[in-house]
Amino acid sequence: MNETSLHLADQAARSPWSASHQQAHIQLTPAAGPIDQTINVSGSKSLTNRALIIAAMANGTSRLDGILKSDDSYWCIDSLKKLGVSITIDQTTATVTGVGGKWPVEQEELYVGAAGTVARFLPGALAAGNGTWRLDGSRRMQERPLAPLLGALSALGAQIDYTGQPGCLPLTLSANGLQGGEVTISGSVSSQFISGLLLAAPYAKDPLIVHIDGTVVQRDYVDMTLEMMHAFGVEPLVQNGGQSVRFEPATYKAAALTLEPDVSTCGYFWSLAALTNGRIRINGISTATRQPDIELLDTLERMGCTVVRGDDFVEVRGTAQLKGGFTVSMKRWSDQTLTMAALATFADAPITMTDAAHIRHHECDRISVVCEQLHKLGIKVEEYADGLTVHPGPVTPALLDPHDDHRMAMALALIGAKIPGIRIADPGCVAKTCPDYFERLSDLGIGVE
Ligand SMILES: O=C(O)C1=C[C@@H](OP(=O)(O)O)[C@@H](O)[C@H](O)C1
Numbered sequence: 001m002n003e004t005s006l007h008l009a010d011q012a013a014r015s016p017w018s019a020s021h022q023q024a025h026i027q028l029t030p031a032a033g034p035i036d037q038t039i040n041v042s043g044s045k046s047l048t049n050r051a052l053i054i055a056a057m058a059n060g061t062s063r064l065d066g067i068l069k070s071d072d073s074y075w076c077i078d079s080l081k082k083l084g085v086s087i088t089i090d091q092t093t094a095t096v097t098g099v100g101g102k103w104p105v106e107q108e109e110l111y112v113g114a115a116g117t118v119a120r121f122l123p124g125a126l127a128a129g130n131g132t133w134r135l136d137g138s139r140r141m142q143e144r145p146l147a148p149l150l151g152a153l154s155a156l157g158a159q160i161d162y163t164g165q166p167g168c169l170p171l172t173l174s175a176n177g178l179q180g181g182e183v184t185i186s187g188s189v190s191s192q193f194i195s196g197l198l199l200a201a202p203y204a205k206d207p208l209i210v211h212i213d214g215t216v217v218q219r220d221y222v223d224m225t226l227e228m229m230h231a232f233g234v235e236p237l238v239q240n241g242g243q244s245v246r247f248e249p250a251t252y253k254a255a256a257l258t259l260e261p262d263v264s265t266c267g268y269f270w271s272l273a274a275l276t277n278g279r280i281r282i283n284g285i286s287t288a289t290r291q292p293d294i295e296l297l298d299t300l301e302r303m304g305c306t307v308v309r310g311d312d313f314v315e316v317r318g319t320a321q322l323k324g325g326f327t328v329s330m331k332r333w334s335d336q337t338l339t340m341a342a343l344a345t346f347a348d349a350p351i352t353m354t355d356a357a358h359i360r361h362h363e364c365d366r367i368s369v370v371c372e373q374l375h376k377l378g379i380k381v382e383e384y385a386d387g388l389t390v391h392p393g394p395v396t397p398a399l400l401d402p403h404d405d406h407r408m409a410m411a412l413a414l415i416g417a418k419i420p421g422i423r424i425a426d427p428g429c430v431a432k433t434c435p436d437y438f439e440r441l442s443d444l445g446i447g448v449e
Pocket residue numbers: 045046047116117189190191192195217218221222334335358
């Protein structure tokens with residue numbers, strides 16, 4: 001594949017916290033022997049951006065330890081600062097002085113980068129206040145859906161004017177606070193729509209009941225949102241088996257929190273141990289986490305790995321031959337679909353991943369792109385609307401194109417940890433959630449040139 005056929009990355013979405021990897025591509029070389037390390041992993045992107053936005057809406061000053069410093073959290077902080085929120089960062093500690101839901105800057109242009117969490121969590125927070133703001137994002141973020149969330153916010157009093165594709169960024173949001181009452185929203189395409197509405201719901205002028213229409217993809221992220229709201233002193237009343245949530249008018253209270261490591265990022269390092277018949281222990285996390293990608297561990301065990309579940313660490317020990325020959329639903333933990341596709345390349349029988357249709361709306365059409373990239377390696381794949389089947393086989397090194405998708409780059413790099421000569425274009429795209437990913441691989445003995 002020549003350079004001209006590569007997906008053109010949106011460099012504008014790369015933040016000052018991006019990695020140093022600005023070269024056109026890198027080449028990976030497997031470590032000389034099994035990887036055997038104990039490591040730490042940076043804070044959760046999902047928890048970081050929830051905590052930042054809620055802290056900004058709270059009364060009082062919050063202290064957040066263990067935040068993630070990546071593109072997604074950078075654009076979250078940048079937007080909140082533009083709204084007049086005082087945020088100071090010291091290493092991985094954020095000190096946020098909340099504005100109680102009244103944004104000091106009532107007219108501003110905000111940029112969310114490629115961050116789905118900011119694109120989906122900020123509009124509700126804005127709609128709860130008073131002002132007129134223009135929101136924009138990366139080229140890909142301008143293609144990702146927002147309509148279910150914005151429809152609900154409009155029903156509660158927000159005025160949304162799309163200046164690009166209807167239902168997407170860029171848009172102008174004008175608000176004079178959220179009405180109470182009842183509103184219904186779907187989470188069948190993204191759980192973030194639900195989370196974005198719930199985060200703002202306590203600030204409605206009257207009691208508000210949010211009804212969830214149908215099933216929610218990756219539902220655990222909604223539960224993470226409710227847990228984070230609780231940490232800031234708001235008590236949502238969950239009813240009807242989780243299909244409705246009732247809120248009395250309330251204001252978040254400042255909090256001091258330490259955020260968990262990012263379990264989605266942990267998945268790549270645990271998978272490295274699985275693939276190299278090595279051992280990786282990650283400190284500071286346990287399987288008691290609400291982060292759904294912890295589900296990967298059960299599947300690694302199913303593939304023949306050993307998992308040690310400590311109170312404050314999780315260790316994965318690999319195996320000489322990964323087992324396949326099964327179908328696995330990715331509905332709860334679909335961010336690991338690409339990781340599973342990389343692992344399946346080296347299993348002893350095909351693996352089918354299902355229930356992941358919504359990841360076609362993520363940083364790229366992840367099902368189509370991962371099938372295309374595995375095909376370049378000579379791997380037989382079958383693509384379905386909601387997933388794929390990977391048939392293990394010999395790998396022919398190639399230049400792989402992550403399509404500006406951090407998870408595509410991080411997952412495909414796992415193949416390079418096993419097979420010499422794998423090249424990954426635009427390695428800097430990992431900065432969305434793990435700017436130092438390739439440095440970490442190098443520290444583990446994998447060649448990164
Ligand atoms: O709420 C969150 O923090 C997230 C929700 C999920 O998005 P979808 O529900 O859109 O799949 C997940 O893929 C994303 O990485 C983070």
